[in-house]
Amino acid sequence: MRRVPARPPGLLPGLALLALLLVYAGAGPYAGPCSPTDIDYGALSAPPGAGHWFGTNRIGQDVFAQTARGLRESLLIGLSVALTGTAFAALVGTCAGYAGGWTDRALTFVVDLFLVVPGFLVLVVLAPPLRRAGWAGYAGALAALGWMLTARAVRGMALSLRERPYVTAARYMGVRPLRIVRRHILPHMTSFLITHATVATAGAVISEAGLSYFGFGVQPPDVSLGTLIADSTEVALAYPWMFFFPAGLLFCFVLAVNLIGEALRSALDPSAVRAEVPA
Template sequence: MRQVLPRAPGALLGLVLIVLLCLYAGVGPYVSPWSPTDVDYGSLSAPPGPEHWFGTNRIGQDVFAQTARGLQKSLLIGLFVALAGTAFAALVGTCAGYFGGWTDRALTFLVDVFLVVPGFLVLVVVAPALRGAGWVAYAGALAALGWMLTARAVRATALSLRERPYVTAARHMGVPPLRIVRRHILPHMISFLITHATLATAGAVISEAGLSYFGFGVQPPDVSLGTLIADSTEAALTYPWMFFFPTGMLLCFVLAVNLVGEALRRALDFSAARTEVPA
């Protein structure tokens, strides 16, 4: 891995950006003298300054505190969606590819059904019912509609791996199927799954921001990057700090995750090429 990472100088930049953004999201609300809900009636639409580091919005709320809270919520949702979706895709794809037969047919049919479902329209329909259930339910709905293509890729890999000599030998020796999957199938997929989970985090953050922008995601009084961008779009030219701080955080995070994800893919592929799983 050390031989591959130096060849991707952007990975270091991405890692630094991710660390800084996570620190801002985690520590920002505590170091700011203002909370996301505080209103300073004497500083309406005030530009950045000593009292309000990122300025204020049209009703006097501190943009620094609000952006930190919005980034925190977007990161939580993105991480939850990426991990849950990748784990479920790995489970479905591995079972379908390794066990085959009716298991493969049933799970493949399930994947095909979910693939033809218009995810955005489903979320628009169910969003009103999730408004009182909290962000976990909303993130769960996002994860439930974004795992299918990954499951197909995992299934194809499992189909190939189950014919390897060491897997066939383990089956003939009476090794339990779950143990074969754990020792001989999943280790060959770990590179793909880690890379996918990393990149899926950025995709989930973008999806959350897009849905929240149109009013179907995080609901007031809570905020996310999507709601902040939506609320400040009309003021992008007249009061640019309201729009460009949350938008900049979103762009920086997506760029950083893509840089790190690409470096991880190359590093893990390099390591996997040099490592053989024992039979």
């Protein structure tokens, strides 16, 4: 019998693709022939070429620089939403599961209350004030409306872990609850939280792109992948470079994050390690 490889096959391709996207998002607005704010009035809707590697849009802006800027904005929102939402879900779920009693009932009621709130409609209503807050406002709103299912999963894990013999022994020995949670509860949730935060980043980027596509997300003069896709949808067949470069980067980012998330799940989750019986 042999065990599955410690390094899942999708990890290295996912990390390599993600690294390329991060380099492009960070250096792309400054590494190309034009900056995101430059306008070339002599090359309106120009195809890719030496002067404009990804071509230009309908007002003469360089698509290479604009796409890099939009990718950076989307990544900032996605990472902020994933980290904030996962941290808050871990806090609420752990407190509810470990404390039990009225604390569990109260926090579970709050989680269930948020679950019935139509998130998209709330974001539409909050769109005007969020526009003034910039990308940080959208990140906070998306995080506030996307932590509940994770909190319920963490609560279930905490309920199971608090009945473990070593946790019970620590309570009888008078160890403070905060110390028990930090030393005996959270370490057993690390793999789940890391995997969830990784995959949630892709979900947050898709959510932001969807909101921006319908006009409720990032607003000019800021750009994101969603706004670039929305602006170029009508001319996707006539000027495909305006649409397919931002859409392709969105696809590549989601693919990279999903590959990394699946690899992390296989590597960090003990139940994912299975023995293979030779034929």
